[in-house]
Amino acid sequence: MSGGGLTIGDAAARAGLPVKTVRYYDEAGLVRPARGANGYRVYGETEVHKLAFLRRARGLGFSIEACRALLSLYEDHGRASADVRRLALDRVAQIDDKLAELQELRQVLVELVDACQGDTRPDCPILDRLSGEAGS
Amino acid sequence: MSGGGLTIGDAAARAGLPVKTVRYYDEAGLVRPARGANGYRVYGETEVHKLAFLRRARGLGFSIEACRALLSLYEDHGRASADVRRLALDRVAQIDDKLAELQELRQVLVELVDACQGDTRPDCPILDRLSGEAGS
DNA sequence: CCTTGACCTTCCCGTTACGGGAAGCCCCAC
DNA sequence: GTGGGGCTTCCCGTAACGGGAAGGTCAAGG
Numbered sequence: 001m002s003g004g005g006l007t008i009g010d011a012a013a014r015a016g017l018p019v020k021t022v023r024y025y026d027e028a029g030l031v032r033p034a035r036g037a038n039g040y041r042v043y044g045e046t047e048v049h050k051l052a053f054l055r056r057a058r059g060l061g062f063s064i065e066a067c068r069a070l071l072s073l074y075e076d077h078g079r080a081s082a083d084v085r086r087l088a089l090d091r092v093a094q095i096d097d098k099l100a101e102l103q104e105l106r107q108v109l110v111e112l113v114d115a116c117q118g119d120t121r122p123d124c125p126i127l128d129r130l131s132g133e134a135g136s
Numbered sequence: 137m138s139g140g141g142l143t144i145g146d147a148a149a150r151a152g153l154p155v156k157t158v159r160y161y162d163e164a165g166l167v168r169p170a171r172g173a174n175g176y177r178v179y180g181e182t183e184v185h186k187l188a189f190l191r192r193a194r195g196l197g198f199s200i201e202a203c204r205a206l207l208s209l210y211e212d213h214g215r216a217s218a219d220v221r222r223l224a225l226d227r228v229a230q231i232d233d234k235l236a237e238l239q240e241l242r243q244v245l246v247e248l249v250d251a252c253q254g255d256t257r258p259d260c261p262i263l264d265r266l267s268g269e270a271g272s
Numbered sequence: 273c274c275t276t277g278a279c280c281t282t283c284c285c286g287t288t289a290c291g292g293g294a295a296g297c298c299c300c301a302c
Numbered sequence: 303g304t305g306g307g308g309c310t311t312c313c314c315g316t317a318a319c320g321g322g323a324a325g326g327t328c329a330a331g332g
Contacts, residue, residue, distance in 0.1 A: 056266045084262045085254035095242045106231045118221035130192045
């Protein structure tokens with residue numbers, strides 16, 4: 001009872017993360033716990049909060065590097081909210097790029113699917129397109 | 137001149153792929169060229185067509201395994217177009233899942249961004265949300 | 273004939289964010 | 303003291319290649 005020191009298992013449970021992930025965040029330098037005399041990682045409340053923070057940030061799709069930036073802003077009480085906002089906007093832009101790409105692919109695929117009879121015969125506009133017969 | 141045999145570099149150029157990728161497709165068993173006496177890969181027209189086919193299929197986001205299936209249907213002249221269509225529909229479903237996920241994330245992020253002043257002050261609803269203050 | 277330079281070969285590492293599993297130490301309960 | 307957890311580190315695998323090293327080959331030019 002050294003005053004609330006948690007083992008990695010307990011910390012992970014409280015943060016809602018797998019132990020492996022918590023260990024990864026340590027190795028990645030995101031949340032570095034103290035070490036006990038036995039070599040065990042020792043997590044305090046602060047670390048647990050950071051882990052939960054990371055869980056939510058990752059849930060929004062922020063990369064580990066973006067999380068590192070967010071975490072440092074989180075800990076910097078003199079931060080400018082504009083910096084946080086910029087990171088979020090970057091993420092939105094990323095998502096928008098991906099959305100546009102996927103929507104384009106979807107469009108093409110649906111057109112091909114619609115053009116294909118989908119029966120037992122071998123004639124297939126999808127394969128024609130893939131084989132280079134410049135459909136549409 | 138053994139009648140049209142291409143080296144990997146020429147085959148890759150004709151198919152519009154990087155040499156590394158073509159080598160990878162060989163190793164993955166997608167397009168296995170013959171080998172010359174010197175150990176060089178030798179590509180014929182058929183292989184080049186298959187490589188171009190793969191380039192287009194990959195461009196539509198089909199995984200290597202899906203490409204393997206598509207390629208075998210492409211080569212099977214007795215195929216049923218329904219099988220091809222199914223693969224394409226699977227891909228559409230995959231895309232739809234991803235689109236839904238990204239749209240949800242985008243929604244949340246945009247709300248947070250809109251709620252954030254983005255000035256020089258430290259108050260930030262984005263960080264509040266990430267730190268667990270259940271905003272909205 | 274020999275050399276350059278551009279090709280080709282294989283092999284290995286790095287990418288993203290972990291998950292699985294092995295080998296070995298530690299600790300608590302019975 | 304003897305389990306059976308939980309902890310440690312380390313290594314491999316993921317998808318689909320890209321980068322680069324070490325070494326063999328080939329066609330052209332001097």
